[in-house]
Amino acid sequence: MTKLYDVIVVGAGSMGMSAGYELSRRGLKTLLIDAFAPPHTEGSHHGDTRLIRHVYSGGPTYVKLALRADERWRELEEETGEQLLVRAGVLNIADPSVYSYEGRFRDAREHGVTFEELDAGQVRERWPGVQLPERYRAMYEPDAGYLYSDKCVAAYKKLAIQSGAKLLTGTFVKDVVPSRSFVTVVTDEGEYMAHKVVVSAGAWFKTLEPFVRLPIRAVRKVVAWFEPSSPAFDEGRFPGFTFGDENGGFYGFPSIAGSGVKIGRHDGGEEWRPGEPLTPFGSLPEDEADLRRALGSFIPGAAGKLLRGAACKYEHTPDEHFIIDTHPVHPNVLLAGGFSGHGFKFASAVGELLANKIELDDWGQDIGRFAVSRFSLPEAR
Structure with missing residues (x-):
């Protein structure tokens, strides 16, 4: 009926x-x-965690939506009595010849979002495990963090x-x-x-x-967790992070409860169609190699033994x-x-x-x- x-x-x-x-x-x-x-x-x-940031690319629409989302996540925590959002901070790193944060800074100031603009030396001083060329710049959001997705x-x-x-x-x-x-x-x-x-x-x-x-293209994406060399990369000591240069854009998380430093790549990915099997992590040699190489370039102390990997999906629009x-x-x-x-x-x-x-x-x-x-x-x- x-x-x-x-x-x-x-x-x-x-x-x-x-x-x-x-x-x-x-x-x-x-x-x-x-x-x-x-x-x-x-x-x-799936995959345990997702970053939440407020100094957002894409203009004021995204910044306002991110701030409202943060309020609603806090309300959800209050209603459930569970911790769903961890304010670990997020460190965003970029090669300024590839990407500039100026637009984000402008929108953040307009909407009262707290951030710090850092050079490579300041990043290394605060987080010695991060390795950066001198020309790189960073933006740190102390009120950002991650959600238990x-x-x-x-x-x-x-x-x-x-x-x-x-x-x-x-x-x-x-x-x-x-x-x-x-x-x-x-x-x-x-x-x-x-x-x-x-x-x-x-x-x-x-x-x-x-x-x-709809012009939505689904792609296979992978994330992996690597064993860090020291407690310096553990939750409470190390923030969530993003970094980007001519080799691509990556994002990641500190080691949470000993799970390892998690890293994924935002760009790229193999196209996937509904009904097709999603090949598991490790099916392609670049699954681990690409992520390990990125960690080795920026956070070498976090590029230890592979602890686990997972495959998931992005659904991209053209823009x-x-x-x-x-x-x-x-x-x-x-x-x-x-x-x-x-x-x-x-x-x-x-x-x-x-x-x-x-x-x-x-x-x-x-x-x-x-x-x-x-x-x-x-x-x-």
Whole structure:
């Protein structure tokens, strides 16, 4: 029998689960559907940790969203009694001939975000384990840090269900069929109807074509944990970090509870299509070699024995900016995708945006730069 809800959320990963929590706590009858059992390893939220920063590239829209996300993460901690955000600080390092932080500094000053601008000598003095050429520059954010990503999704899941949301796991969405008054979501377990639908399908958006065709390219990404040479790289002593030069952009975390220094690469990656197997870490020789080489260049004391590795997915848009908008044809369907490897930190605020739009018909913040209309799209059904 077809069941009717106020809202159905297709894809209950980081963005979808946050939206499900926001919607259900506002009293909306909400159904979350996921092909797996979140938190899981089939999307983009696994791997233990994600950086959260406020001095953000991309302009004021991102800075405002990051600050709001931080507030919402703190509120989630208060509601659950769990520590989800660790203010370890984040050290951002760049070759100024490749990347300048000036735009970030300007936006940070405008929005009252605390940061320090450091030269190579100042970085080495504060963190002796960091090795930098003299020309490099750094930006340190003392109030930034990292989120426990799997725990965040689990917390939203628990609270959403407590607020009355229903969660269908192991359920594959085959189609979304809107009409003027309702939207029918067709799954391999039956059909469900709602007044409105949120589609936050991550790397799986292509399975919903031709209902929606978005320029989202999913790629395989790897992260690895290496044994450091000393306690200088442990949590509480060493910050989260990013660094970039002509060899690429990398990000990482201190050794948390002896897990090892974690590092991943933001750019690059092998294209992946839904239904294809995701080859495990170590399947390609560069999986370890690329990350080890980057650590050896900047933080050689952290490039010890490989402790473990993991493969996950990024979902890139052509400009690496998000898509948060209504469907180009159906106003009772919202789209949230293309978070391009830097979206998790915003999940708490994105869920709020989506709930605002559904409940109040107002996003609550200017998010025009995330409009789907910036792309020339094939005709949607």
